[in-house]
Amino acid sequence: MTIKTRTSGYADPSLHAQGLYIGGKWEKGSGIAVVDPSSGDSLADVPDASVEDALRAVDAAEAAASGWRATAPRQRSEILRRWFQLMSEHAEELATLISLENGKALSDACGEVAYAAEFFRWYAEEATRLPGEYRHTPSGSHQILVDHEPIGISLLITPWNFPAAMATRKIGPALAAGCTVILKPASETPLTAYAMARLGEEAGVPPGVVNVLTTTSPGPVTSAVLADPRVRKLSFTGSTGVGRLLLAEAAKTVVSCSMELGGNAPFLVFDDADLEAALDGAMVAKMRNAGEACTAANRFYVQAGIHDAFVAGLTERMAALKIGAGYDPETQCGPMITPKAVEKINRLVGDAIALGARATTGGAPLPGSGYFYPPTVLENVPVDAAIASEEIFGPVAPIYRFETEGEAIRLANNTDYGLAAYVYSQDLGRAMRVGSRIDSGMLGINRGLMSDPAAPFGGVKQSGIGREGGVTGIQEFVEAKYYAVEF
Known part of the structure; x- marks a missing residue:
């Protein structure tokens, strides 16, 4: 069996090398060769985003932010649910694409697609269940009302080893909470991320709500995005060494961080x-x-x-x-x-x-x-x-x-x-x-x-900060707002 016989539809690498995905539009470019680790052969070429491209992605996320924030939870839920269904419908093709650019065994890739899709289904349900709080103060002086608001524009940085699941585990709760996002996948496995964007577009995700960019200059690009005061969240999965650098960078503008780092x-x-x-x-x-x-x-x-x-x-x-x-x-x-x-x-x-x-x-x-x-x-x-x-x-x-x-x-x-x-x-x-x-x-x-997807994923010590998945995952993308109410 050859690769050629298995690259129809969403499995075709060339379909996902159409450009950066910013503001709902595909922007042509080149500069990053995606390689099949099974052979060392080139599969496709994707754009190499600059700092300017990244800041345009922030602009697009900001332009979409107020509309997405105001979208009814049920509507956000239906979009995520449709995204889950589309992933399930294209599961075999997506698994082949993952195996091509990542090298993992097809059986593992099929398992990843099923796992990844479940995050959209789970957070489709959680989108309508964000809790609030109402109670009396112990002194009886006033009432306490607590609401949860979207934290804001979120930068999502994902690794190469689970190119679908690490993306959905972040996109799902962020969108469910009402945040717009910029996804920066690993340059080794960008095709799956672009495939996810294409499916999201088909599912009804509005332009600018999800933006995807690839770059060979992750340091300058990430620094520029985190320095932008409109960006309020960083969710990173990767090595502890890189995580330390990103925490230091985020500290300059006090950006909220979720870190899923190394293990032993x-x-x-x-x-x-x-x-x-x-x-x-x-x-x-x-x-x-x-x-x-x-x-x-x-x-x-x-x-x-x-x-x-x-x-x-x-x-x-x-x-x-x-x-x-x-x-x-x-x-x-x-x-x-x-x-x-x-x-x-x-x-x-x-x-x-x-x-x-x-x-x-x-x-x-x-x-x-x-x-x-x-x-x-x-x-x-x-x-x-x-x-x-x-x-x-x-x-x-x-x-x-x-x-x-x-x-x-x-x-x-x-x-x-x-x-x-x-x-x-x-x-x-x-x-x-x-x-x-x-x-x-x-x-x-x-x-x-x-x-x-229903369990909180994360570690202690130098393995990370915060949790992804489960009922706690969406909490990483909201902030509690307290109202002191006088009746």
């Missing part, structure tokens, strides 16, 4: 765990999107009594995965996003092996075209190896042995990050007890997948 998720397996269930969960937690996920299990801590069986079982499963182009339906592990990503993974694995770790499968980049690194299992990994503290973002499972519950908790918390963690034990009391002592914003108990 521990995966704890106790002796009393169901081995097969733990292996099932490990494969999901590690190999979803080939490990290129912030929630991916980064450190496997396995108790001594079950350690050897777990290593053998995970090695067998990882070695059996079929590696190939993401858009090949038989592929289970696609390529990494760039050659630089492969180099980082190889550096971390090489360092661990040099310090005494052993690769039971994988352990070196694959030759040939494309950016492939094989599923890899490492045992006897020293806890001071770089791979224990750096986010891998790849299909590598380093396994560490532990003896006691206290040791497992100490090792799990030995990181600056706190996004996700996983605990496997058939003793639910133990699992809950251990989970309550792990510093993380999310915890999977006997489950390798925790992401859900």
Whole structure:
């Protein structure tokens, strides 16, 4: 099967390389080559926005802001609901597009589209449910009335690893709350973002409510947008390093920030765990999107009594995965996003092996075209190896042995990050007890997948600020306004 036979309709990269999307219009341009990581071949060329382009996007968002803010919640809800339906109707094409520009296995891409669409359905419902408050003051002097108003123009910055879901997880609540937005997707995977804009236009999103721009100068562009006093919100998903820089930039104009940053998720397996269930969960937690996920299990801590069986079982499963182009339906592990990503993974694995770790499968980049690194299992990994503290973002499972519950908790918390963690034990009391002592914003108990549009997604420590998804997600895009009422 060739790519050509699978690029009709919304799967066609050329359809989404029509220009920047500002004020409901497509503006021609070029400058950013979008590459298929499965082959290294160019898929399309999209515009490279300047600072001036970005400020015109702010103008467009401002021009649309008052009208969108005044739009009835039910009307906003219906538009988001229609957007969900359109994504569902074009799901196969969108999944193919994601696999082409991102490289992820088609099965993972299909899962992402379904997950991404659900954010529009969820926030279509939440748009009509924003709560208010009315109560008496304790002194009886007056009444307290609290309303929630849209926070204002919002800059949304999304990463390359989930190009659809990270966009909808931000656009959905922002539009539901009554905000207009400027979406800046990663330059590695911009086609999906432009496809989303096209579907939004078809769903009835008014011009200027959603604007999309791509750039190879994210620093100057973002700084200019954040310096504009009309912009009041930044929602960013990406690395902790970049997040720190953006927080400093936003502080100059006191812009409200939501930050979903890096992770270093521990995966704890106790002796009393169901081995097969733990292996099932490990494969999901590690190999979803080939490990290129912030929630991916980064450190496997396995108790001594079950350690050897777990290593053998995970090695067998990882070695059996079929590696190939993401858009090949038989592929289970696609390529990494760039050659630089492969180099980082190889550096971390090489360092661990040099310090005494052993690769039971994988352990070196694959030759040939494309950016492939094989599923890899490492045992006897020293806890001071770089791979224990750096986010891998790849299909590598380093396994560490532990003896006691206290040791497992100490090792799990030995990181600056706190996004996700996983605990496997058939003793639910133990699992809950251990989970309550792990510093993380999310915890999977006997489950390798925790992401859900109805749940609050986010971390503690250097993994972020705020939450996305769930009933709390829309709160990131509103501000409480208090009225002191005299009767």
